[in-house]
Amino acid sequence: MKPPTLPYALEAPPPAFARALAAHAGLLLLSAVPLALLWSNPYWVNVLAYTYLFAALAAAWNIIGGFGGQFSLGHGVFFAFGAYAVARLHLDLGVTPLLALIPAGALAAIVALMISWPTFRLRGPFFAIATMAINEACFALANYADSLTGGPRGILIPFRAGIANLIFIERWKYALLMFCFMVIVVLIVVALRRSRLGHYLLAVRADEDAARAAGINTLAVKLKGMALSAALTGVGGGLFAMYVRVLDPPTLFALPDIGVKFALISLIGGIGTIMGPVVGALLIVPLESYLRGTLGGAIPGGHLIVLGVILVAASLFLKRGIVGGASSAWNWARRRT
Amino acid sequence: METFLNILVSGILLGGIYSLVSIGLNLIFGVVRIVNFAQGEFVMLAMYATFFLSTLGIGPYYAVFVVAPLMFVFGLAVQRLVLQPLQNEPMMQIFATFGLLILLENAVLALTRGEGLSLAGPYSRVVIDLFGLKASGVRVIVFVAATAIAIALMLFLHRTMAGKAIRAVIQDRQGARLMGINVERTYLLTFALGSALAGVAGALLAPIYTLSPYIGGNFILAAFAVVVLGGLGSVPGAYIGGLAVGLMESFAGYYVDPALKQAIWFIIFVAVLIVRPSGLLGRAGAEEVGLRAEAP
Numbered sequence: 001m002k003p004p005t006l007p008y009a010l011e012a013p014p015p016a017f018a019r020a021l022a023a024h025a026g027l028l029l030l031s032a033v034p035l036a037l038l039w040s041n042p043y044w045v046n047v048l049a050y051t052y053l054f055a056a057l058a059a060a061w062n063i064i065g066g067f068g069g070q071f072s073l074g075h076g077v078f079f080a081f082g083a084y085a086v087a088r089l090h091l092d093l094g095v096t097p098l099l100a101l102i103p104a105g106a107l108a109a110i111v112a113l114m115i116s117w118p119t120f121r122l123r124g125p126f127f128a129i130a131t132m133a134i135n136e137a138c139f140a141l142a143n144y145a146d147s148l149t150g151g152p153r154g155i156l157i158p159f160r161a162g163i164a165n166l167i168f169i170e171r172w173k174y175a176l177l178m179f180c181f182m183v184i185v186v187l188i189v190v191a192l193r194r195s196r197l198g199h200y201l202l203a204v205r206a207d208e209d210a211a212r213a214a215g216i217n218t219l220a221v222k223l224k225g226m227a228l229s230a231a232l233t234g235v236g237g238g239l240f241a242m243y244v245r246v247l248d249p250p251t252l253f254a255l256p257d258i259g260v261k262f263a264l265i266s267l268i269g270g271i272g273t274i275m276g277p278v279v280g281a282l283l284i285v286p287l288e289s290y291l292r293g294t295l296g297g298a299i300p301g302g303h304l305i306v307l308g309v310i311l312v313a314a315s316l317f318l319k320r321g322i323v324g325g326a327s328s329a330w331n332w333a334r335r336r337t
Numbered sequence: 338m339e340t341f342l343n344i345l346v347s348g349i350l351l352g353g354i355y356s357l358v359s360i361g362l363n364l365i366f367g368v369v370r371i372v373n374f375a376q377g378e379f380v381m382l383a384m385y386a387t388f389f390l391s392t393l394g395i396g397p398y399y400a401v402f403v404v405a406p407l408m409f410v411f412g413l414a415v416q417r418l419v420l421q422p423l424q425n426e427p428m429m430q431i432f433a434t435f436g437l438l439i440l441l442e443n444a445v446l447a448l449t450r451g452e453g454l455s456l457a458g459p460y461s462r463v464v465i466d467l468f469g470l471k472a473s474g475v476r477v478i479v480f481v482a483a484t485a486i487a488i489a490l491m492l493f494l495h496r497t498m499a500g501k502a503i504r505a506v507i508q509d510r511q512g513a514r515l516m517g518i519n520v521e522r523t524y525l526l527t528f529a530l531g532s533a534l535a536g537v538a539g540a541l542l543a544p545i546y547t548l549s550p551y552i553g554g555n556f557i558l559a560a561f562a563v564v565v566l567g568g569l570g571s572v573p574g575a576y577i578g579g580l581a582v583g584l585m586e587s588f589a590g591y592y593v594d595p596a597l598k599q600a601i602w603f604i605i606f607v608a609v610l611i612v613r614p615s616g617l618l619g620r621a622g623a624e625e626v627g628l629r630a631e632a633p
Contacts, residue, residue, distance in 0.1 A: 071428055124427045125372040126569075129561050130606065132374075136558050137603030144596045256439055267432055300451055301443030301550075308443065311436025315429040316422055 017194055024190050027275055028183050031055075031282060035175050044286075045171040049243065051285040052178035053236060054265055056185040058277035060232035061262035063189060066272035067198060068225040069205025071124065074115065074131030075233050076259035077138045078108040080252035082234025083241035084148065087155050090165070090242075097166040101238045108234025109227040116226045120219060123208070132255070139253035154248025157241065166242040174243050181239060182278065185232050189274055192228070201225050205272070233262075256304065264307075268314055270321025279322050284310075339469065344591050345584070346470050352583025353480030354542065358556045359563035359575040360486060361534030367570015368507050368527040371420055371430050375437040376560065377553025379532055383408055383539020384548050385445060388456050397456060397543050398478075405536040412532025416525050424524075438553070446550040454548040461544045475544045482541055486534065487576040494572065503527055507570050559586075562602045566609055 031052075038044040057079070064070050085104035089095040119130045142149045149155065161169050168174055192198045200221040203211040212218045241247055252258065269280025288303055295302030318325060362376045373379075383404050390400040415437065423429045463474030494500035505513040506523045514520050546552060559582055567578025582602065589601045 069428075071431060073431075125370075125431060126565075128431050129372055129565070133558060133561060133603060133606050137600050137606075140597065140600050144594075144600070260435055263432070271428075299447045301446035304439050304443040305447060308436045308438070308440030311439065312419060312433050313436075315432035315436065316419065319426070319429055 017191075020190055020194070021187065024186060024274060025183070028186055028278070031182075031278060032179055034282075035172070035179065039172045039175075042171050045175050047286050047289045049171065049175040049178045050289070051281050052175065052182045053240060053243070054261065054285050055278045055281035056178070056182040057233055057236045058262045058265035058269070058281055059182070059185045059189055059274075060229050060236065062266045062271065062273075062277050063192065063201075063229040063232075064222070064225045065229075065263055066266055066276070067193070067205065068201040068222055069272075070120070070222060070226065071128045071263070072131045072226075072229075073128050073255065073259050073263065074135045075230070075262050076135050076253050076255065077115070078112055078230040078233040079237035079240070079258055080138065080142065080249075081108045081111050082237030083247050083252060084142075084155075084237075085234070086238035086241045087157055087247055088148065091155070091157065096164045097238060097242045098164070101235045104238040105231035105235040108237070109231040112226050112230030113223055116223055120222050120226075132259075135253055135255065135259050139249055142249040142253065149247070149249060152249060154246055154251075157245040157247075159245065166239075167245070178239065178243075181236065185236075186274065186278060188228075188232070193274060197221065197224055202272075256307070264311055266321070268310070268318070268321055270323030270325070270327075273321065273323040273327070276321050276323040283322070340591075342470055344587050346472055348584035348587030349580060350472060350476040350480050350583070351587055352580035353476065353483045354545070354579075355556075355559050355563055355583050356487065356576045356579025357479055357483040357538045357541065358535070359560040359567070359579050360483070360490065360572060361531040361538065362560045363564045363567065363570060363575040364490070364534070364572070365528055365531035366564055368503055369416070369420070369524045370427070371528070372427075372434065373528075373531070374431065374434040374557065375441060375553075376531070376535055377555070377557035378438050378441040379408060379411070379535035379553075380539040380542065380556055381445065381548075381550065381553040382411070382441060383536040384543040384546070384552065385449070385454075386536075387540045387543040388454055388548055391456055391458075391543075396458070397540050400543075401537055401540040404540045405533045408536030408539075409529045409533035412529035412535075413525060415532070416528035420528065421521065421524070442550050442553065449550065451550065456543045456548070458544065473545075475541075479541050479545070482537065483576065483579070486537065487572055490572050499523075499526065558602065562606055565606060 035045070035048050038048065057075075061072065061075050065072055065075075082101075082104040085107045086097050086100045089100040089103065090097050115131075115134055119127060119134070122130055143152050145151075157167075159167060161167050166177070200211070200216050203214070203216060204218050204221055208218055211221075237252075244251075265280035265284050266277045267280070268284055269278065270276030284307075288307060291303035291306050295306070299305070314321075320328065358377070358380060361379075362373060365371055365373050365376070386404045386407060387397050387400045390403060391397060395403070419433050419437070420430060423433055461473075461475055465472045465474055465477055492500075494504055502513070502518045502523050503526070505516065505518055506520055506527075510520055513523075546555075563575055563578040563582050566581060567574030567576070582605075585601060585605065586598045590598055593601070
């Protein structure tokens with residue numbers, strides 16, 4: 001049962017959408033300031049490339065994890081499929097990675113649909129467990145499938161610089177590439193948030209039974225949200241592949257570094273907000289690499305101890321993240337005046 | 338035939354390990370409705386505590402009686418300080434327990450500098466020979482302990498007032514509250530009990546494994562598979578599910594390929610999820626209980 005469709009003029013939110021797009025584009029440009037300031041410092045440019053990439057990946061996770069309320073811990077699978085797809089197409093068929101990103105995203109979306117169809121029967125924590133198990137199972141399979149993934153040793157993509165190979169000598173070009181990817185993902189999310197699918201996803205998160213009672217095909221909505229989220233994650237995996245050029249299963253399927261990191265970044269920034277993942281990534285990724293540099297040598301695992309404490313503390317005291325907390329403070333202040 | 342029987346025995350003994358680890362997890366899962374991702378790290382902590390006691394001259398089978406109460410207190414603290422404030426927020430609980438996982442793993446890594454420690458004593462090499470079937474003594478002890486704990490826990494849940502309160506909370510949180518059961522205290526008790534069971538598991542498993550900060554990861558996925566397979570919140574389900582997963586891993590390891598054991602769990606996992614999301618021995622609909630916030 002579909003609700004009756006409204007005439008286009010009533011349905012579209014015309015000027016507000018353009019304004020939202022412009023506002024978010026402005027905020028995103030602001031996040032490019034550190035790159036503009038630090039573009040000649042190779043250490044920080046590397047950190048910024050990761051920051052933008054993980055901002056985009058967290059924003060992609062946020063589509064199904066934040067707006068849809070489906071707490072996936074298995075996004076590392078889509079990330080890895082995207083990375084392997086780009087690497088294999090590039091190495092075996094000589095496809096330029098720029099084009100290979102499209103089949104990579106498509107493959108990740110198809111894998112996501114196949115995985116999600118059975119697991120979407122589960123809710124909340126049970127869904128999280130199942131997706132985590134899938135991540136671990138795919139890790140085992142990736143180690144096993146020697147001919148495709150190079151097994152535990154991994155694949156090495158040879159260094160052949162050039163835009164066609166998406167391999168650059170200058171690091172800031174990578175950072176710029178990741179920045180563009182982040183902008184695209186966030187603008188897709190801005191559009192999604194205002195689309196029918198976006199509203200349906202929010203309804204599913206708020207109360208799945210009520211959403212179904214209201215005539216929403218909740219399974220189809222969740223599958224669409226997951227496919228979009230996974231496709232963007234797959235593209236991100238492909239970009240990651242061309243940046244690090246070494247793909248091994250322990251890196252791609254590491255839960256604290258990949259699958260759970262997306263969720264963690266979204267939590268810190270604000271789950272279910274548009275800019276939350278970007279804010280979270282700008283905070284967490286540089287912090288982690290700073291701590292890794294200062295603590296890592298003296299205390300093994302020191303930076304992860306801090307990360308664990310942040311995770312527990314944020315879940316206790318910062319449930320709506322920085323963006324969520326700031327926006328409620330803003331509303332509170334506005335009501336007072 | 339001999340090979341088959343030997344695989345059967347090793348599968349049952351491996352199943353004993355999984356049962357022992359899963360019973361505590363499933364108790365917490367079934368009652369408090371918290372997915373304790375850090376349960377494997379609780380086991381790991383208990384293993385290190387056992388190792389520490391052994392350097393003081395206390396063997397693991399005495400250390401159990403120190404480690405389990407310690408883990409009980411640790412569980413009380415975690416539930417009271419971290420999880421109770423998040424009672425109606427399943428998403429935040431996942432974050433919190435995952436944070437605990439990362440925290441405990443790396444705190445132990447920092448303290449031990451990642452050195453692999455081994456507790457193997459003379460008893461680790463004892464082999465029991467039964468009509469030509471060989472079984473490692475320490476593993477037989479784990480299997481016996483898992484069986485004893487499953488029976489004791491069943492008796493506790495059915496015969497004592499506290500156990501009946503726990504079962505009432507499993508069935509209907511709000512109804513139990515209306516009957517005058519202190520739900521929060523029941524949660525506290527259950528979580529601490531599940532944590533103490535992780536302590537027992539850690540002490541008994543310490544002589545079997547080489548200790549590493551990451552060893553919890555070896556158990557947690559198997560334990561989740563057991564929980565889904567056996568049924569959420571069911572003690573016999575966790576026990577039988579543990580044996581089933583152990584047997585499947587053992588047979589698959591011999592007849593298929595040892596590298597694929599996790600893939601085999603996954604197939605079981607998905608198959609059970611499609612056919613019966615509440616688990617083989619769980620009550621139908623158990624997978625949806627307690628996910629909605631309780632009415633104030």
